[in-house]
Amino acid sequence: MSxxxxxPGAEVPGPAPWLFLAPLLVFAAVxxxxxxxxxxxxxxxxxxxxxxxxxxxxxxxxxxxxxxxDFLRSLANTFVFAVGFVVxxxxxxxxxxxxxxxxxxxxxxxxxxxxxxxxxxVAIAYLWQFVLDDRYGLINRMLGAVGLRGPDWLTDPVMAMxxxxxxxxxxxAGKNMLVFSAALEGVDREIYEAAELDGASAWRTLRxxxxxxxxxAAIFVTITSFITGxxxxxxxxxxxxxxxxxxxxxxxxxxxxxxxxxxxxGRASAAALILFALIAVLSLxxxxxxxxxx
Amino acid sequence: MSRRTIPLAIGAAMAxxxxxxxxxxxxxxxxxxxEQAAPLIACIEAWDGGxxxxxxxxxGDYLQTVLTGRLAGQSPDIYNVxxxxxxxxxxxxxxxxxxxxxxxxxxxxxxxxxxxxxxxIGGTLxxxxxxxxxxxxxxxxxxxxxxxxxxxxxTWDELREMAEAVQTTNEQGRTDTAGFAFFQSGSGxxxxxxWYALTASEGGxxxxxxxxxxxSSEAGQAALERMAGLVRDGIVDxxxxxxxxxxxxxxxxxxxxxxxESAIEDGLGSLDDVVVSAIPMGEDWRTLQYAFFMGVDSGxxxxxxAWALVRHLNEPRDGEPSCVAQMLDGLGALTASxxxxxxLPTPDAFTQPYVDALAEDxxxxxxxxxxxxxxxxxxxxxxxxxxxxxxxVGAALEDxxxxxxxxxxxFQ
Numbered sequence: 040m041s042x043x044x045x046x047p048g049a050e051v052p053g054p055a056p057w058l059f060l061a062p063l064l065v066f067a068a069v070x071x072x073x074x075x076x077x078x079x080x081x082x083x084x085x086x087x088x089x090x091x092x093x094x095x096x097x098x099x100x101x102x103x104x105x106x107x108x109d110f111l112r113s114l115a116n117t118f119v120f121a122v123g124f125v126v127x128x129x130x131x132x133x134x135x136x137x138x139x140x141x142x143x144x145x146x147x148x149x150x151x152x153x154x155x156x157x158x159x160x161v162a163i164a165y166l167w168q169f170v171l172d173d174r175y176g177l178i179n180r181m182l183g184a185v186g187l188r189g190p191d192w193l194t195d196p197v198m199a200m201x202x203x204x205x206x207x208x209x210x211x212a213g214k215n216m217l218v219f220s221a222a223l224e225g226v227d228r229e230i231y232e233a234a235e236l237d238g239a240s241a242w243r244t245l246r247x248x249x250x251x252x253x254x255x256a257a258i259f260v261t262i263t264s265f266i267t268g269x270x271x272x273x274x275x276x277x278x279x280x281x282x283x284x285x286x287x288x289x290x291x292x293x294x295x296x297x298x299x300x301x302x303x304x305g306r307a308s309a310a311a312l313i314l315f316a317l318i319a320v321l322s323l324x325x326x327x328x329x330x331x332x333x
Numbered sequence: 334m335s336r337r338t339i340p341l342a343i344g345a346a347m348a349x350x351x352x353x354x355x356x357x358x359x360x361x362x363x364x365x366x367x368e369q370a371a372p373l374i375a376c377i378e379a380w381d382g383g384x385x386x387x388x389x390x391x392x393g394d395y396l397q398t399v400l401t402g403r404l405a406g407q408s409p410d411i412y413n414v415x416x417x418x419x420x421x422x423x424x425x426x427x428x429x430x431x432x433x434x435x436x437x438x439x440x441x442x443x444x445x446x447x448x449x450x451x452x453x454i455g456g457t458l459x460x461x462x463x464x465x466x467x468x469x470x471x472x473x474x475x476x477x478x479x480x481x482x483x484x485x486x487x488t489w490d491e492l493r494e495m496a497e498a499v500q501t502t503n504e505q506g507r508t509d510t511a512g513f514a515f516f517q518s519g520s521g522x523x524x525x526x527x528w529y530a531l532t533a534s535e536g537g538x539x540x541x542x543x544x545x546x547x548x549s550s551e552a553g554q555a556a557l558e559r560m561a562g563l564v565r566d567g568i569v570d571x572x573x574x575x576x577x578x579x580x581x582x583x584x585x586x587x588x589x590x591x592x593x594e595s596a597i598e599d600g601l602g603s604l605d606d607v608v609v610s611a612i613p614m615g616e617d618w619r620t621l622q623y624a625f626f627m628g629v630d631s632g633x634x635x636x637x638x639a640w641a642l643v644r645h646l647n648e649p650r651d652g653e654p655s656c657v658a659q660m661l662d663g664l665g666a667l668t669a670s671x672x673x674x675x676x677l678p679t680p681d682a683f684t685q686p687y688v689d690a691l692a693e694d695x696x697x698x699x700x701x702x703x704x705x706x707x708x709x710x711x712x713x714x715x716x717x718x719x720x721x722x723x724x725x726v727g728a729a730l731e732d733x734x735x736x737x738x739x740x741x742x743x744f745q
Contacts, residue, residue: 088400183505283721301707303707
């Protein structure tokens with residue numbers, strides 16, 4: 040009798056667990072594993088959905104990585120967008136969480152800052168287009184009223200990238216603030232009281248007590264924000280369309296256009312796989328670095 | 334169930350499915366809203382050749398929706414195809430059926446030559462032309478008159494002079510009123526279509542008769558140089574989008590298609606001060622047209638019925654315009670059918686110059702090439718870089734030529 044056999048008299052589980060898991064497994068197979076597998080297959084083919092896929096081996100990857108300047112530029116843009124987003128959103132979310140943890144009516148404040156998450160991203164893009172419009176936008180109108188020429192928020196290549204990063208931070212900060220808020224609420228008050236008795240300053244308390252204790256939350260927020268930044272494109276699609284002159288054309292947007300406007304499913308899948316590999320590697324490196332520091 | 338009964342059941346199911354396909358109403362898929370297409374829908378529902386129904390697919394999602402439908406085996410029977418952008422790909426992949434002989438004679442005899450060309454791919458006619466769009470110079474005469482000009486420009490030099498005179502800036506150096514403005518669009522058409530018109534006026538064509546890419550021809554370079562010169566000389570602010578600025582009264586001139594009439598009227602309140610005139614390139618001006626055509630899915634179970642419905646919708650009715658022309662007229666859009674043009678009321682002052690351009694054969698068709706939307710997006714990016722001063726006209730067009738050749742190479 041092998042070690043895996045049930046003990047005499049023990050109840051055999053039967054098919055019930057599999058039956059209960061079946062909906063989830065079927066869902067995962069249909070909506071995750073099959074599309075992912077098909078996408079991997081497509082990356083090695085040339086296919087538009089009107090015809091049949093033809094096998095081209097590594098040629099899509101070779102083209103993207105050696106000849107397609109637009110794709111390489113989109114990778115650089117993606118990296119700038121993701122890093123810019125993480126660098127801003129993590130401290131801002133933490134700051135908001137910290138301020139609201141001591142504020143009156145903190146639930147109300149947290150709800151207000153979470154509201155952008157409940158709003159349609161396309162509506163957000165259009166809203167900010169009105170606010171940031173070079174000529175008629177609210178910000179430049181206000182600056183103009185005091186005699187200042189505002190930046191070309193959406194028509195200058197550098198400012199357009201800055202604009203989409205800032206709007207993305209505005210959109211996502213509330214969600215991350217909630218994660219930090221939960222972590223801050225979890226810190227034992229007695230530790231703060233002990234530090235206060237020992238005469239620790241507010242800065243020292245933050246640096247030596249709060250931040251080390253909430254470091255798992257910080258790691259989580261940093262990595263998930265980075266992954267979000269690397270793969271996000273809906274806001275950019277609606278707000279700048281990847282322009283001006285490709286300045287905000289990120290890889291996910293490039294792959295979307297390649298697939299659904301240019302009907303190059305093979306090349307789009309290859310681009311998506313390269314992006315997936317980059318996100319996986321960079322997230323792993325990030326996770327290890329942050330964990331080692333912890 | 335026995336082994337014998339399984340194939341019988343499958344056979345019965347297939348027969349039932351085929352019968353059901355024969356009985357199902359013909360699907361007519363177009364991008365017009367139900368409200369816009371109301372006259373056409375009435376004709377579809379009143380057709381005595383069998384059941385048919387209208388299906389709206391938004392313009393931006395049209396090709397994707399059609400593709401998804403085909404993958405699922407649920408294709409519409411009749412399409413309204415944007416010839417230059419979707420046509421070549423649909424034909425290359427066998428989606429469209431060629432027009433039957435009797436209908437081909439109807440099209441070739443009754444429609445403007447350039448528009449028939451727009452529905453012709455690889456020498457074969459794939460549908461009946463429906464909506465036609467033509468580009469012309471559109472001027473806000475109120476703004477031009479304020480600076481002392483009583484008529485729109487007839488030459489490019491006059492356009493430069495007028496645009497410079499009209500342009501005003503505020504204290505922060507931003508353009509308040511633009512003399513001339515390009516319109517910006519995600520597809521790149523706002524940059525590329527005026528360039529096609531200027532290139533044709535310069536006597537050039539983007540592609541040779543054998544399909545050779547010649548974007549960097551002398552005519553192409555001259556056309557782009559004219560556009561870039563406006564920006565380089567401070568006459569045009571490329572950040573001003575004519576799409577918004579013209580209807581808001583913030584731009585005096587733009588090169589635009591006829592379908593923007595209602596937006597201009599809504600924005601300005603009336604078309605009294607709006608004049609449509611020739612592309613300002615002197616006596617030999619030419620312009621661009623693009624057209625939709627109504628075609629039939631090659632996989633339709635009822636191709637004959639579908640073509641009969643296409644004819645029914647596009648054929649004038651006892652001196653009255655066809656159902657399609659009636660719908661287009663309501664939208665302020667153009668038809669290229671001579672019989673429909675004669676049957677329709679006289680166009681308004683805004684539309685008449687567009688009709689005249691078609692009648693006088695001033696138009697060239699947008700090229701029917703593979704990957705048209707990808708190519709136009711690539712072209713627009715290059716043009717924007719040139720206008721921004723980031724690239725020289727000659728070198729940029731040479732590079733662009735190579736890029737487009739690369740795109741087309743895999744389809745040769």
